Amino acid sequence: MHFTQADHEYMALAIELAKQGQYTTTPNPNVGCVLVKNEKIIGQGFHIQAGGPHAEVHALREAQGKTQGATAYVTLEPCSHYGRTPPCAKGLIDAGVKKVICAMVDPNPQVAGNGIKMLEQAGIETAYGLLEHEARALNKGFLKKMETGKPYVIAKLAASLDGKTALQNGQSKWITGPIARQDVQSFRAQSCAVLSGADTVLVDDAKLNVRASEFKDFELVDNLAQLRQPIRVIIDTQNRLHPNLSLFSQESKIIILRTKLDKQHQWPHFVEQVCLPEFKGKLDLHAAIEYLATQNINQVWLEAGATLCGAMHEQKLIDEYIIYMAPKIIGEGGRGLFKSSVLTEMAQIPEFKITECVQVGTDIRISATTK
Amino acid sequence: MHFTQADHEYMALAIELAKQGQYTTTPNPNVGCVLVKNEKIIGQGFHIQAGGPHAEVHALREAQGKTQGATAYVTLEPCSHYGRTPPCAKGLIDAGVKKVICAMVDPNPQVAGNGIKMLEQAGIETAYGLLEHEARALNKGFLKKMETGKPYVIAKLAASLDGKTALQNGQSKWITGPIARQDVQSFRAQSCAVLSGADTVLVDDAKLNVRASEFKDFELVDNLAQLRQPIRVIIDTQNRLHPNLSLFSQESKIIILRTKLDKQHQWPHFVEQVCLPEFKGKLDLHAAIEYLATQNINQVWLEAGATLCGAMHEQKLIDEYIIYMAPKIIGEGGRGLFKSSVLTEMAQIPEFKITECVQVGTDIRISATTK
Numbered sequence: 001m002h003f004t005q006a007d008h009e010y011m012a013l014a015i016e017l018a019k020q021g022q023y024t025t026t027p028n029p030n031v032g033c034v035l036v037k038n039e040k041i042i043g044q045g046f047h048i049q050a051g052g053p054h055a056e057v058h059a060l061r062e063a064q065g066k067t068q069g070a071t072a073y074v075t076l077e078p079c080s081h082y083g084r085t086p087p088c089a090k091g092l093i094d095a096g097v098k099k100v101i102c103a104m105v106d107p108n109p110q111v112a113g114n115g116i117k118m119l120e121q122a123g124i125e126t127a128y129g130l131l132e133h134e135a136r137a138l139n140k141g142f143l144k145k146m147e148t149g150k151p152y153v154i155a156k157l158a159a160s161l162d163g164k165t166a167l168q169n170g171q172s173k174w175i176t177g178p179i180a181r182q183d184v185q186s187f188r189a190q191s192c193a194v195l196s197g198a199d200t201v202l203v204d205d206a207k208l209n210v211r212a213s214e215f216k217d218f219e220l221v222d223n224l225a226q227l228r229q230p231i232r233v234i235i236d237t238q239n240r241l242h243p244n245l246s247l248f249s250q251e252s253k254i255i256i257l258r259t260k261l262d263k264q265h266q267w268p269h270f271v272e273q274v275c276l277p278e279f280k281g282k283l284d285l286h287a288a289i290e291y292l293a294t295q296n297i298n299q300v301w302l303e304a305g306a307t308l309c310g311a312m313h314e315q316k317l318i319d320e321y322i323i324y325m326a327p328k329i330i331g332e333g334g335r336g337l338f339k340s341s342v343l344t345e346m347a348q349i350p351e352f353k354i355t356e357c358v359q360v361g362t363d364i365r366i367s368a369t370t371k
Numbered sequence: 372m373h374f375t376q377a378d379h380e381y382m383a384l385a386i387e388l389a390k391q392g393q394y395t396t397t398p399n400p401n402v403g404c405v406l407v408k409n410e411k412i413i414g415q416g417f418h419i420q421a422g423g424p425h426a427e428v429h430a431l432r433e434a435q436g437k438t439q440g441a442t443a444y445v446t447l448e449p450c451s452h453y454g455r456t457p458p459c460a461k462g463l464i465d466a467g468v469k470k471v472i473c474a475m476v477d478p479n480p481q482v483a484g485n486g487i488k489m490l491e492q493a494g495i496e497t498a499y500g501l502l503e504h505e506a507r508a509l510n511k512g513f514l515k516k517m518e519t520g521k522p523y524v525i526a527k528l529a530a531s532l533d534g535k536t537a538l539q540n541g542q543s544k545w546i547t548g549p550i551a552r553q554d555v556q557s558f559r560a561q562s563c564a565v566l567s568g569a570d571t572v573l574v575d576d577a578k579l580n581v582r583a584s585e586f587k588d589f590e591l592v593d594n595l596a597q598l599r600q601p602i603r604v605i606i607d608t609q610n611r612l613h614p615n616l617s618l619f620s621q622e623s624k625i626i627i628l629r630t631k632l633d634k635q636h637q638w639p640h641f642v643e644q645v646c647l648p649e650f651k652g653k654l655d656l657h658a659a660i661e662y663l664a665t666q667n668i669n670q671v672w673l674e675a676g677a678t679l680c681g682a683m684h685e686q687k688l689i690d691e692y693i694i695y696m697a698p699k700i701i702g703e704g705g706r707g708l709f710k711s712s713v714l715t716e717m718a719q720i721p722e723f724k725i726t727e728c729v730q731v732g733t734d735i736r737i738s739a740t741t742k
Binding site for chain 2: 159160161162163164167168169171172173174310313314321323325327328329330331332333334336337338339340341342343344345346349350351352353354357358359362363364366368
């Protein structure tokens with residue numbers, strides 16, 4: 001399909017709008033919409049929160065009365081089903097738009113081309129595939145979940161230039177600088193869940209929450225005090241967690257994954273214990289990921305030590321690696337990023353694709369995905 | 372000093388011109404010159420090779436007869452002394468230019484402000500400090516040598532994302548991709564010397580030369596067959612090198628640094644053995660660097676294993692680290708980048724400054740310098 005320069009610019013704007021929902025829409029996707037008539041923008045909007053109006057509704061409201069004959073740019077195919085809101089395809093038809101350009105078809109089986117079909121049946125011209133790559137990047141978690149039934153897992157790692165996470169004696173505060181740590185807060189806030197292990201919680205007395213004081217995109221969140229907290233999921237096979245840890249001082253949902261229930265402690269109301277099967281004496285990580293998929297979790301932020309990261313890596317459960325690298329050299333004896341099997345052939349080394357490499361304060365952030 | 376937008380653009384051009392000499396000028400600095408009259412470029416040039424005309428001479432020749440009242444943009448202060456060529460300051464005076472703008476003063480004690488003084492005494496207006504940062508980056512080796520008497524040492528490292536250079540069993544061919552390896556050829560070609568250890572030469576049967584077949588900037592070198600070869604400097608404390616190694620198949624200068632002469636082998640004419648003092652049972656690396664300084668070597672490209680890199684790092688003899696990072700994860704047991712003392716306190720970790728972070732083919736290249 002042929003798209004004009006103007007089409008590109010309006011869709012790029014719709015994508016920028018969509019991003020404004022990045023901390024709030026989960027488990028719904030981020031979507032942006034721009035309405036254009038006679039080369040003028042007459043309405044724009046983005047999806048803010050599940051249960052609230054979709055992007056198209058916001059844009060149509062803004063353009064009220066002027067939508068006859070307009071073109072709609074939407075980052076995701078308009079929905080065709082009655083959910084918590086009526087179908088957006090119907091809204092666009094009722095508004096009299098003459099053309100709808102989508103960045104991509106919605107893989108949600110409840111939509112999957114039906115939105116476009118509904119528009120076409122009403123005589124509206126449609127097109128899709130404009131800035132699809134950028135639109136997909138908005139919703140990695142939502143798309144993976146829709147396409148495979150499993151959440152998208154991002155492993156966060158932090159190391160020196162020579163790949164060490166700590167000194168031989170375990171000291172590691174801090175390898176990376178304050179701006180990289182602030183950056184981590186944004187990723188946590190975008191995720192449905194933060195996954196970690198009992199070790200990390202016990203050794204660092206980690207809270208693994210989103211802290212308003214360290215959160216940088218405050219203009220995107222109406223009320224910092226109400227910043228959405230991702231579900232914190234902690235794997236604790238040996239039942240070593242106890243309710244006095246700082247983790248439990250933040251009153252937001254925690255799931256503890258175990259292989260046998262802990263009956264020793266009284267847990268706060270926001271803590272749920274879930275028992276999962278064992279695999280080779282440890283908690284079955286595939287079962288863990290599948291369980292999280294049942295909990296409306298699209299995107300998992302893995303922030304753990306070398307043992308859990310190594311096991312997730314070896315079991316190919318990580319979709320993306322985000323490595324913060326500090327301009328430091330620890331050298332001999334420093335601790336490594338992954339505890340995993342020793343490889344004996346070059347051909348065994350898993351290969352990835354670098355998708356980004358940027359400076360974050362005094363550090364670097366490298367993103368790599370499975371090929 | 373105030374510089375106009377046009378001044379910036381002409382100086383930026385002069386810097387681009389200077390870069391064209393990057394493979395050929397050593398031990399002389401890279402210098403570019405642009406001559407402008409009535410807002411038109413009337414001459415431009417760069418220094419190509421030690422002994423040949425300086426940048427100013429090339430530019431003046433191109434502008435012949437039109438130089439009266441022109442402005443000269445030079446990336447380095449024009450020289451004031453009679454060397455292999457007459458002083459450029461005199462050339463500019465004779466040409467009747469009315470103004471000379473330099474990016475920086477030449478730290479060479481034979482010049483060091485005298486070029487500017489000579490111009491001013493002839494009534495020519497002068498200014499300096501325009502794009503000085505960029506101009507300094509052209510000549511890191513030359514400047515460090517002039518300012519401290521020592522060469523600028525760049526350590527080249529290559530690792531997986533988790534900082535491993537090889538499998539536990541030593542296999543390492545290849546961690547990085549062909550484009551990164553081509554990139555290394557450019558850095559070798561820019562350097563006065565490549566420094567390595569006997570281990571690297573023996574284990575990889577490394578040639579450590581510049582190979583025309585892998586060299587990418589061929590438009591900058593007149594005759595690839597005559598590509599300047601950096602001096603190869605190999606530290607061989609235990610006299611393990613022998614003349615049958617591939618290293619010696621390339622007939623260009625090799626210096627073997629030892630602690631005691633090898634009298635066992637017959638060495639080719641281009642090989643020089645140099646004995647240096649010991650320090651703690653190993654060759655004294657400070658003495659090695661000081662020796663290289665006496666050999667017209669401004670920039671050293673260190674391409675060695677974890678032992679030599681670790682020792683150079685620990686003795687603070689490295690000015691810049693260039694790390695090629697491949698999108699691979701080796702994990703447990705992989706070999707590290709530096710063999711060095713084990714640190715016990717976070718405060719002992721040396722800190723650097725990231726100066727660049729770019730994708731090179733499928734890999735990343737990170738540059739970090741001492742602060």
